[in-house]
Amino acid sequence: xxAAIDFYFDFSSPYGYFAATHIEQLAAKYDRDxxxxxxxxxxxxxxxxxxxxxxxxxxxxYAFHDxxxxxxxxxxxxxxxxxxxxxxxxxxxxxxxVRSKQGADKASQLAKRIYTAYFVDGINIGEPMRLVExxxxxxxxxxxxxxxxxxxPIKNQLKAEVDLAMARxxxxxxxxxxxxxxxxxxxRFDQLDAFLRDGKI
Amino acid sequence: xxAAIDFYFDFSSPYGYFAATHIEQLAAKYDRDxxxxxxxxxxxxxxxxxxxxxxxxxxxxYAFHDxxxxxxxxxxxxxxxxxxxxxxxxxxxxxxxVRSKQGADKASQLAKRIYTAYFVDGINIGEPMRLVExxxxxxxxxxxxxxxxxxxPIKNQLKAEVDLAMARxxxxxxxxxxxxxxxxxxxRFDQLDAFLRDGKI
Numbered sequence: 001x002x003a004a005i006d007f008y009f010d011f012s013s014p015y016g017y018f019a020a021t022h023i024e025q026l027a028a029k030y031d032r033d034x035x036x037x038x039x040x041x042x043x044x045x046x047x048x049x050x051x052x053x054x055x056x057x058x059x060x061x062y063a064f065h066d067x068x069x070x071x072x073x074x075x076x077x078x079x080x081x082x083x084x085x086x087x088x089x090x091x092x093x094x095x096x097x098v099r100s101k102q103g104a105d106k107a108s109q110l111a112k113r114i115y116t117a118y119f120v121d122g123i124n125i126g127e128p129m130r131l132v133e134x135x136x137x138x139x140x141x142x143x144x145x146x147x148x149x150x151x152x153p154i155k156n157q158l159k160a161e162v163d164l165a166m167a168r169x170x171x172x173x174x175x176x177x178x179x180x181x182x183x184x185x186x187x188r189f190d191q192l193d194a195f196l197r198d199g200k201i
Numbered sequence: 202x203x204a205a206i207d208f209y210f211d212f213s214s215p216y217g218y219f220a221a222t223h224i225e226q227l228a229a230k231y232d233r234d235x236x237x238x239x240x241x242x243x244x245x246x247x248x249x250x251x252x253x254x255x256x257x258x259x260x261x262x263y264a265f266h267d268x269x270x271x272x273x274x275x276x277x278x279x280x281x282x283x284x285x286x287x288x289x290x291x292x293x294x295x296x297x298x299v300r301s302k303q304g305a306d307k308a309s310q311l312a313k314r315i316y317t318a319y320f321v322d323g324i325n326i327g328e329p330m331r332l333v334e335x336x337x338x339x340x341x342x343x344x345x346x347x348x349x350x351x352x353x354p355i356k357n358q359l360k361a362e363v364d365l366a367m368a369r370x371x372x373x374x375x376x377x378x379x380x381x382x383x384x385x386x387x388x389r390f391d392q393l394d395a396f397l398r399d400g401k402i
Contacts, residue, residue, distance in 0.1 A: 047258060048257050048260060049252065050257065051250065057249050057250065058248065058249050058367070059372050059373075061370075062370065070392070073395060169262075172260075182263060184263060184267070187386070191270060191274050201270055
């Protein structure tokens, strides 16, 4: 099997969520695995001097409208969360903890479940107790999860993951790297598809 | 005929150029006219607090790569201009002057020609004399054009056009407004197409 697709996302990114609903099907079409990398846009935006889209004058209203319209266009279930944006450290750490204890498959299952909880069910995934409930519903063994989310090793691991992502040039969500080629945004999935198909673009 | 499509663009915007190569064909498919609105991203970015994509840390290199890749993907001729970005006041004013003197069709012909000159032929369209040459090649009567570009009425008109665009919510290039619906970016032309087809999205 060819190299895995590195998929970077922040849990408060609607376009990251849209991408998460499509990435595995796209990867499977070309016999690729997906490595799920939850990151934090906060430190990334500090480096790039960016502001979250929805907080930029004029762009904010458009962005919320575009989230809903893009969801309809791509037939993705979506409900605007009441709390938005939210801190996503706990969610990212939960996924890293599950990955370290139970492997990548369980971790990606949890990631997808967290995204659905936030962008469909309106659950505030910034609260660690909600994350434990979400993990339980995804049939994940949550013994130690609540402590794990707050443990120093997992905190340090997330920091290192974000640093590594930035070192690889990741500056937004979703962000895909495969075979040395980078794609920013769900709206580049058409080009990603062509690249996976042809091996060039 | 249904209402025209308002098409906003800055002449130094590669995505604006890509959109300019597609907008008329798309409009014709749904029996619409296009109103070409050259604007300036400078004052817009002052309002939104934005920085040109290519000047943002980390995003710059990606952006230049994405321009070339997107051009190949959409089979649009494109060569990275040596001078980039450039001031586009003169180009925008040239189009406004031609529109006021010779009508909208001549103005849109000139706009397309200016984009090609910059993004295919590598001509520095920031220089008024180059604009006169480009207009001549487009079979436009250029008597008075050089003076027109620097005339107060045309300068004021461009300011007013930019203010009006911002008042309508335009914050980037390309930006399309039709039947009250706004679309930012060449990568929303798939949704624009669906909206024109179905009257909703």
